Amino acid sequence: xxxxxxxxxxxxxxxxxxxxxxxxxxxxxxxxxxxxxxxxxxxxxxxxxxxxxxxxxxxxxxxxxxxxxxxxxxxxxxxxxxxxxxxxxxxxxxxxxxxxxxxxxxxxxxxxxxxxxxxxxxxxxxxxxxxxxxxxxxxxxxxxxxxxxxxxxxxxxxxxxxxxxxxxxxxxxxxxxxxxxxxxxxxxxxxxxxxxxxxxxxxxxxxxxxxxxxxxxxxxxxxxxxxxxxxxxxxxxxxxxxxxxxxxxxxxxxxxxxxxxxxxxxxxxxxxxxxxxxxxxxxxxxxxxxxxxxxxxxxxxxxxxxxxxxxxxxxxxxxx
Numbered sequence: 001x002x003x004x005x006x007x008x009x010x011x012x013x014x015x016x017x018x019x020x021x022x023x024x025x026x027x028x029x030x031x032x033x034x035x036x037x038x039x040x041x042x043x044x045x046x047x048x049x050x051x052x053x054x055x056x057x058x059x060x061x062x063x064x065x066x067x068x069x070x071x072x073x074x075x076x077x078x079x080x081x082x083x084x085x086x087x088x089x090x091x092x093x094x095x096x097x098x099x100x101x102x103x104x105x106x107x108x109x110x111x112x113x114x115x116x117x118x119x120x121x122x123x124x125x126x127x128x129x130x131x132x133x134x135x136x137x138x139x140x141x142x143x144x145x146x147x148x149x150x151x152x153x154x155x156x157x158x159x160x161x162x163x164x165x166x167x168x169x170x171x172x173x174x175x176x177x178x179x180x181x182x183x184x185x186x187x188x189x190x191x192x193x194x195x196x197x198x199x200x201x202x203x204x205x206x207x208x209x210x211x212x213x214x215x216x217x218x219x220x221x222x223x224x225x226x227x228x229x230x231x232x233x234x235x236x237x238x239x240x241x242x243x244x245x246x247x248x249x250x251x252x253x254x255x256x257x258x259x260x261x262x263x264x265x266x267x268x269x270x271x272x273x274x275x276x277x278x279x280x281x282x283x284x285x286x287x288x289x290x291x292x293x294x295x296x297x298x299x300x301x302x303x304x305x306x307x308x309x310x311x312x313x314x315x316x317x318x319x320x
Contacts, residue, residue: 002046002053002260003130005123006039007147007170008108008140009057010088011067019097029093035070036090036289038137038165041250043076045257045279045290051264054079056126058119058140060109061086079126081119085109088140094287101247101287108140116143120150127154132260134163135179136253139170146170152177161263165256167191178214181263183256186222203228204235204309217269221255223248224284227277228309231269235310240277241303243285250289255280257290258297274304 015029035044043055055076059068060083067087071078091104111119127133133155135148148170155162156178164171164179167188175182175192190197193206203220207230210218221227224245229236258279262272278300282292 001130002043002051002132002134002264003126004039004043004046004053004055004134004136005148005151006037006055006057006137007111007144008088008138009035009037009040009059009067010090010105011063011070012036012090012092014092014094016094016096018095020093020095026093033066033070033073034092034289035067035074035076038250038253039134040071040076040078041253041290042134042136042257042260043078044074045254045283045292046260047076048291049257049261049294051257051261053077054126054130056080056119056123058083058109058111058115059087060084063087063089079122081115081122083109083111083115085111099246099287101249103249108138111141111143113143116147119147123147123151124154127151127160128158130160132161132163132263134165134256134260135174136163136165136256138166138168142169144170146173148174149177152179163256163260165252175210175213175215180215181217181219181259182210182215183219183221183252183259185252186220186225189220200228200237200309204230207235219255219259221252221280223251224281229269229273234308236270236273237307237309238273238277239305239307240281241300243281243300245284247287247289248284251280251283254283254290254292270306273306274301277304 012034014032046053055078059080064087089106093102139145162179163181165183207218218230227238255276258276262275278297
């Protein structure tokens with residue numbers, strides 16, 4: 001069982017048009033409601049991959065009720081802590097003719113101290129009943145900033161494999177609690193380290209910083225550019241497959257889901273990296289978020305190049 005944790009969920013109002021015009025009126029858009037938030041995206045992709053999972057999140061107000069309905073309609077198993085504040089909402093305008101996607105996001109919800117304590121209490125109980133726990137996405141308010149750090153401490157206590165994908169204050173607090181796997185994009189890693197990370201050596205130095213923090217596997221992705229992985233002190237450069245990019249929203253989440261899939265199937269690290277990379281790349285070629293079919297992932301598997309950087313690991317003795 002995989003537990004995904006999302007602190008800042010979103011209900012998306014998706015309007016589909018055959019073609020749109022700028023600075024004018026666009027009529028007869030087809031409306032759909034879509035459950036969003038990084039951990040929820042991971043859960044959606046895990047469903048596609050046949051991995052049993054449960055999403056934990058906050059829900060509140062009319063938008064929260066709509067999101068609850070969307071999660072149920074998508075058959076994403078979830079449990080939620082209620083908030084007095086409205087859940088975040090967003091609008092996504094999709095021009096099918098131009099193959100363009102435009103996102104508009106509303107305000108974050110406000111979470112109280114008592115709601116945070118309720119969330120932490122439920123989180124501890126749920127971590128005990130899972131094998132992997134994914135802490136993913138932003139913190140909606142300062143009261144929530146330490147939830148991932150708390151969850152990682154609990155995951156360590158019960159010897160669970162943890163995957164962290166966040167940024168800002170939440171990252172600074174959580175990284176001190178030794179996540180098993182850390183995934184950041186280059187911008188997020190740059191903000192944490194204070195370096196531009198424009199060269200390979202700067203990226204490798206950043207990975208070394210994360211390893212020194214106790215992270216076993218650190219990953220820095222950069223869209224269609226090569227990504228870098230540090231696993232127990234060994235570095236890899238990974239060249240993703242070429243895709244016809246449409247919308248990169250959720251590609252990092254698809255990557256994380258693919259990584260969890262590989263871990264849960266006890267694959268060797270290089271194959272785990274390939275599966276995750278193929279998942280993220282394929283997602284970028286789609287309008288839908290984290291709905292990549294397994295056969296599409298497998299079709300891109302052999303297009304990915306994984307190269308050791310520096311000292312090489314004996315794959316016969318490799319452990320994840």
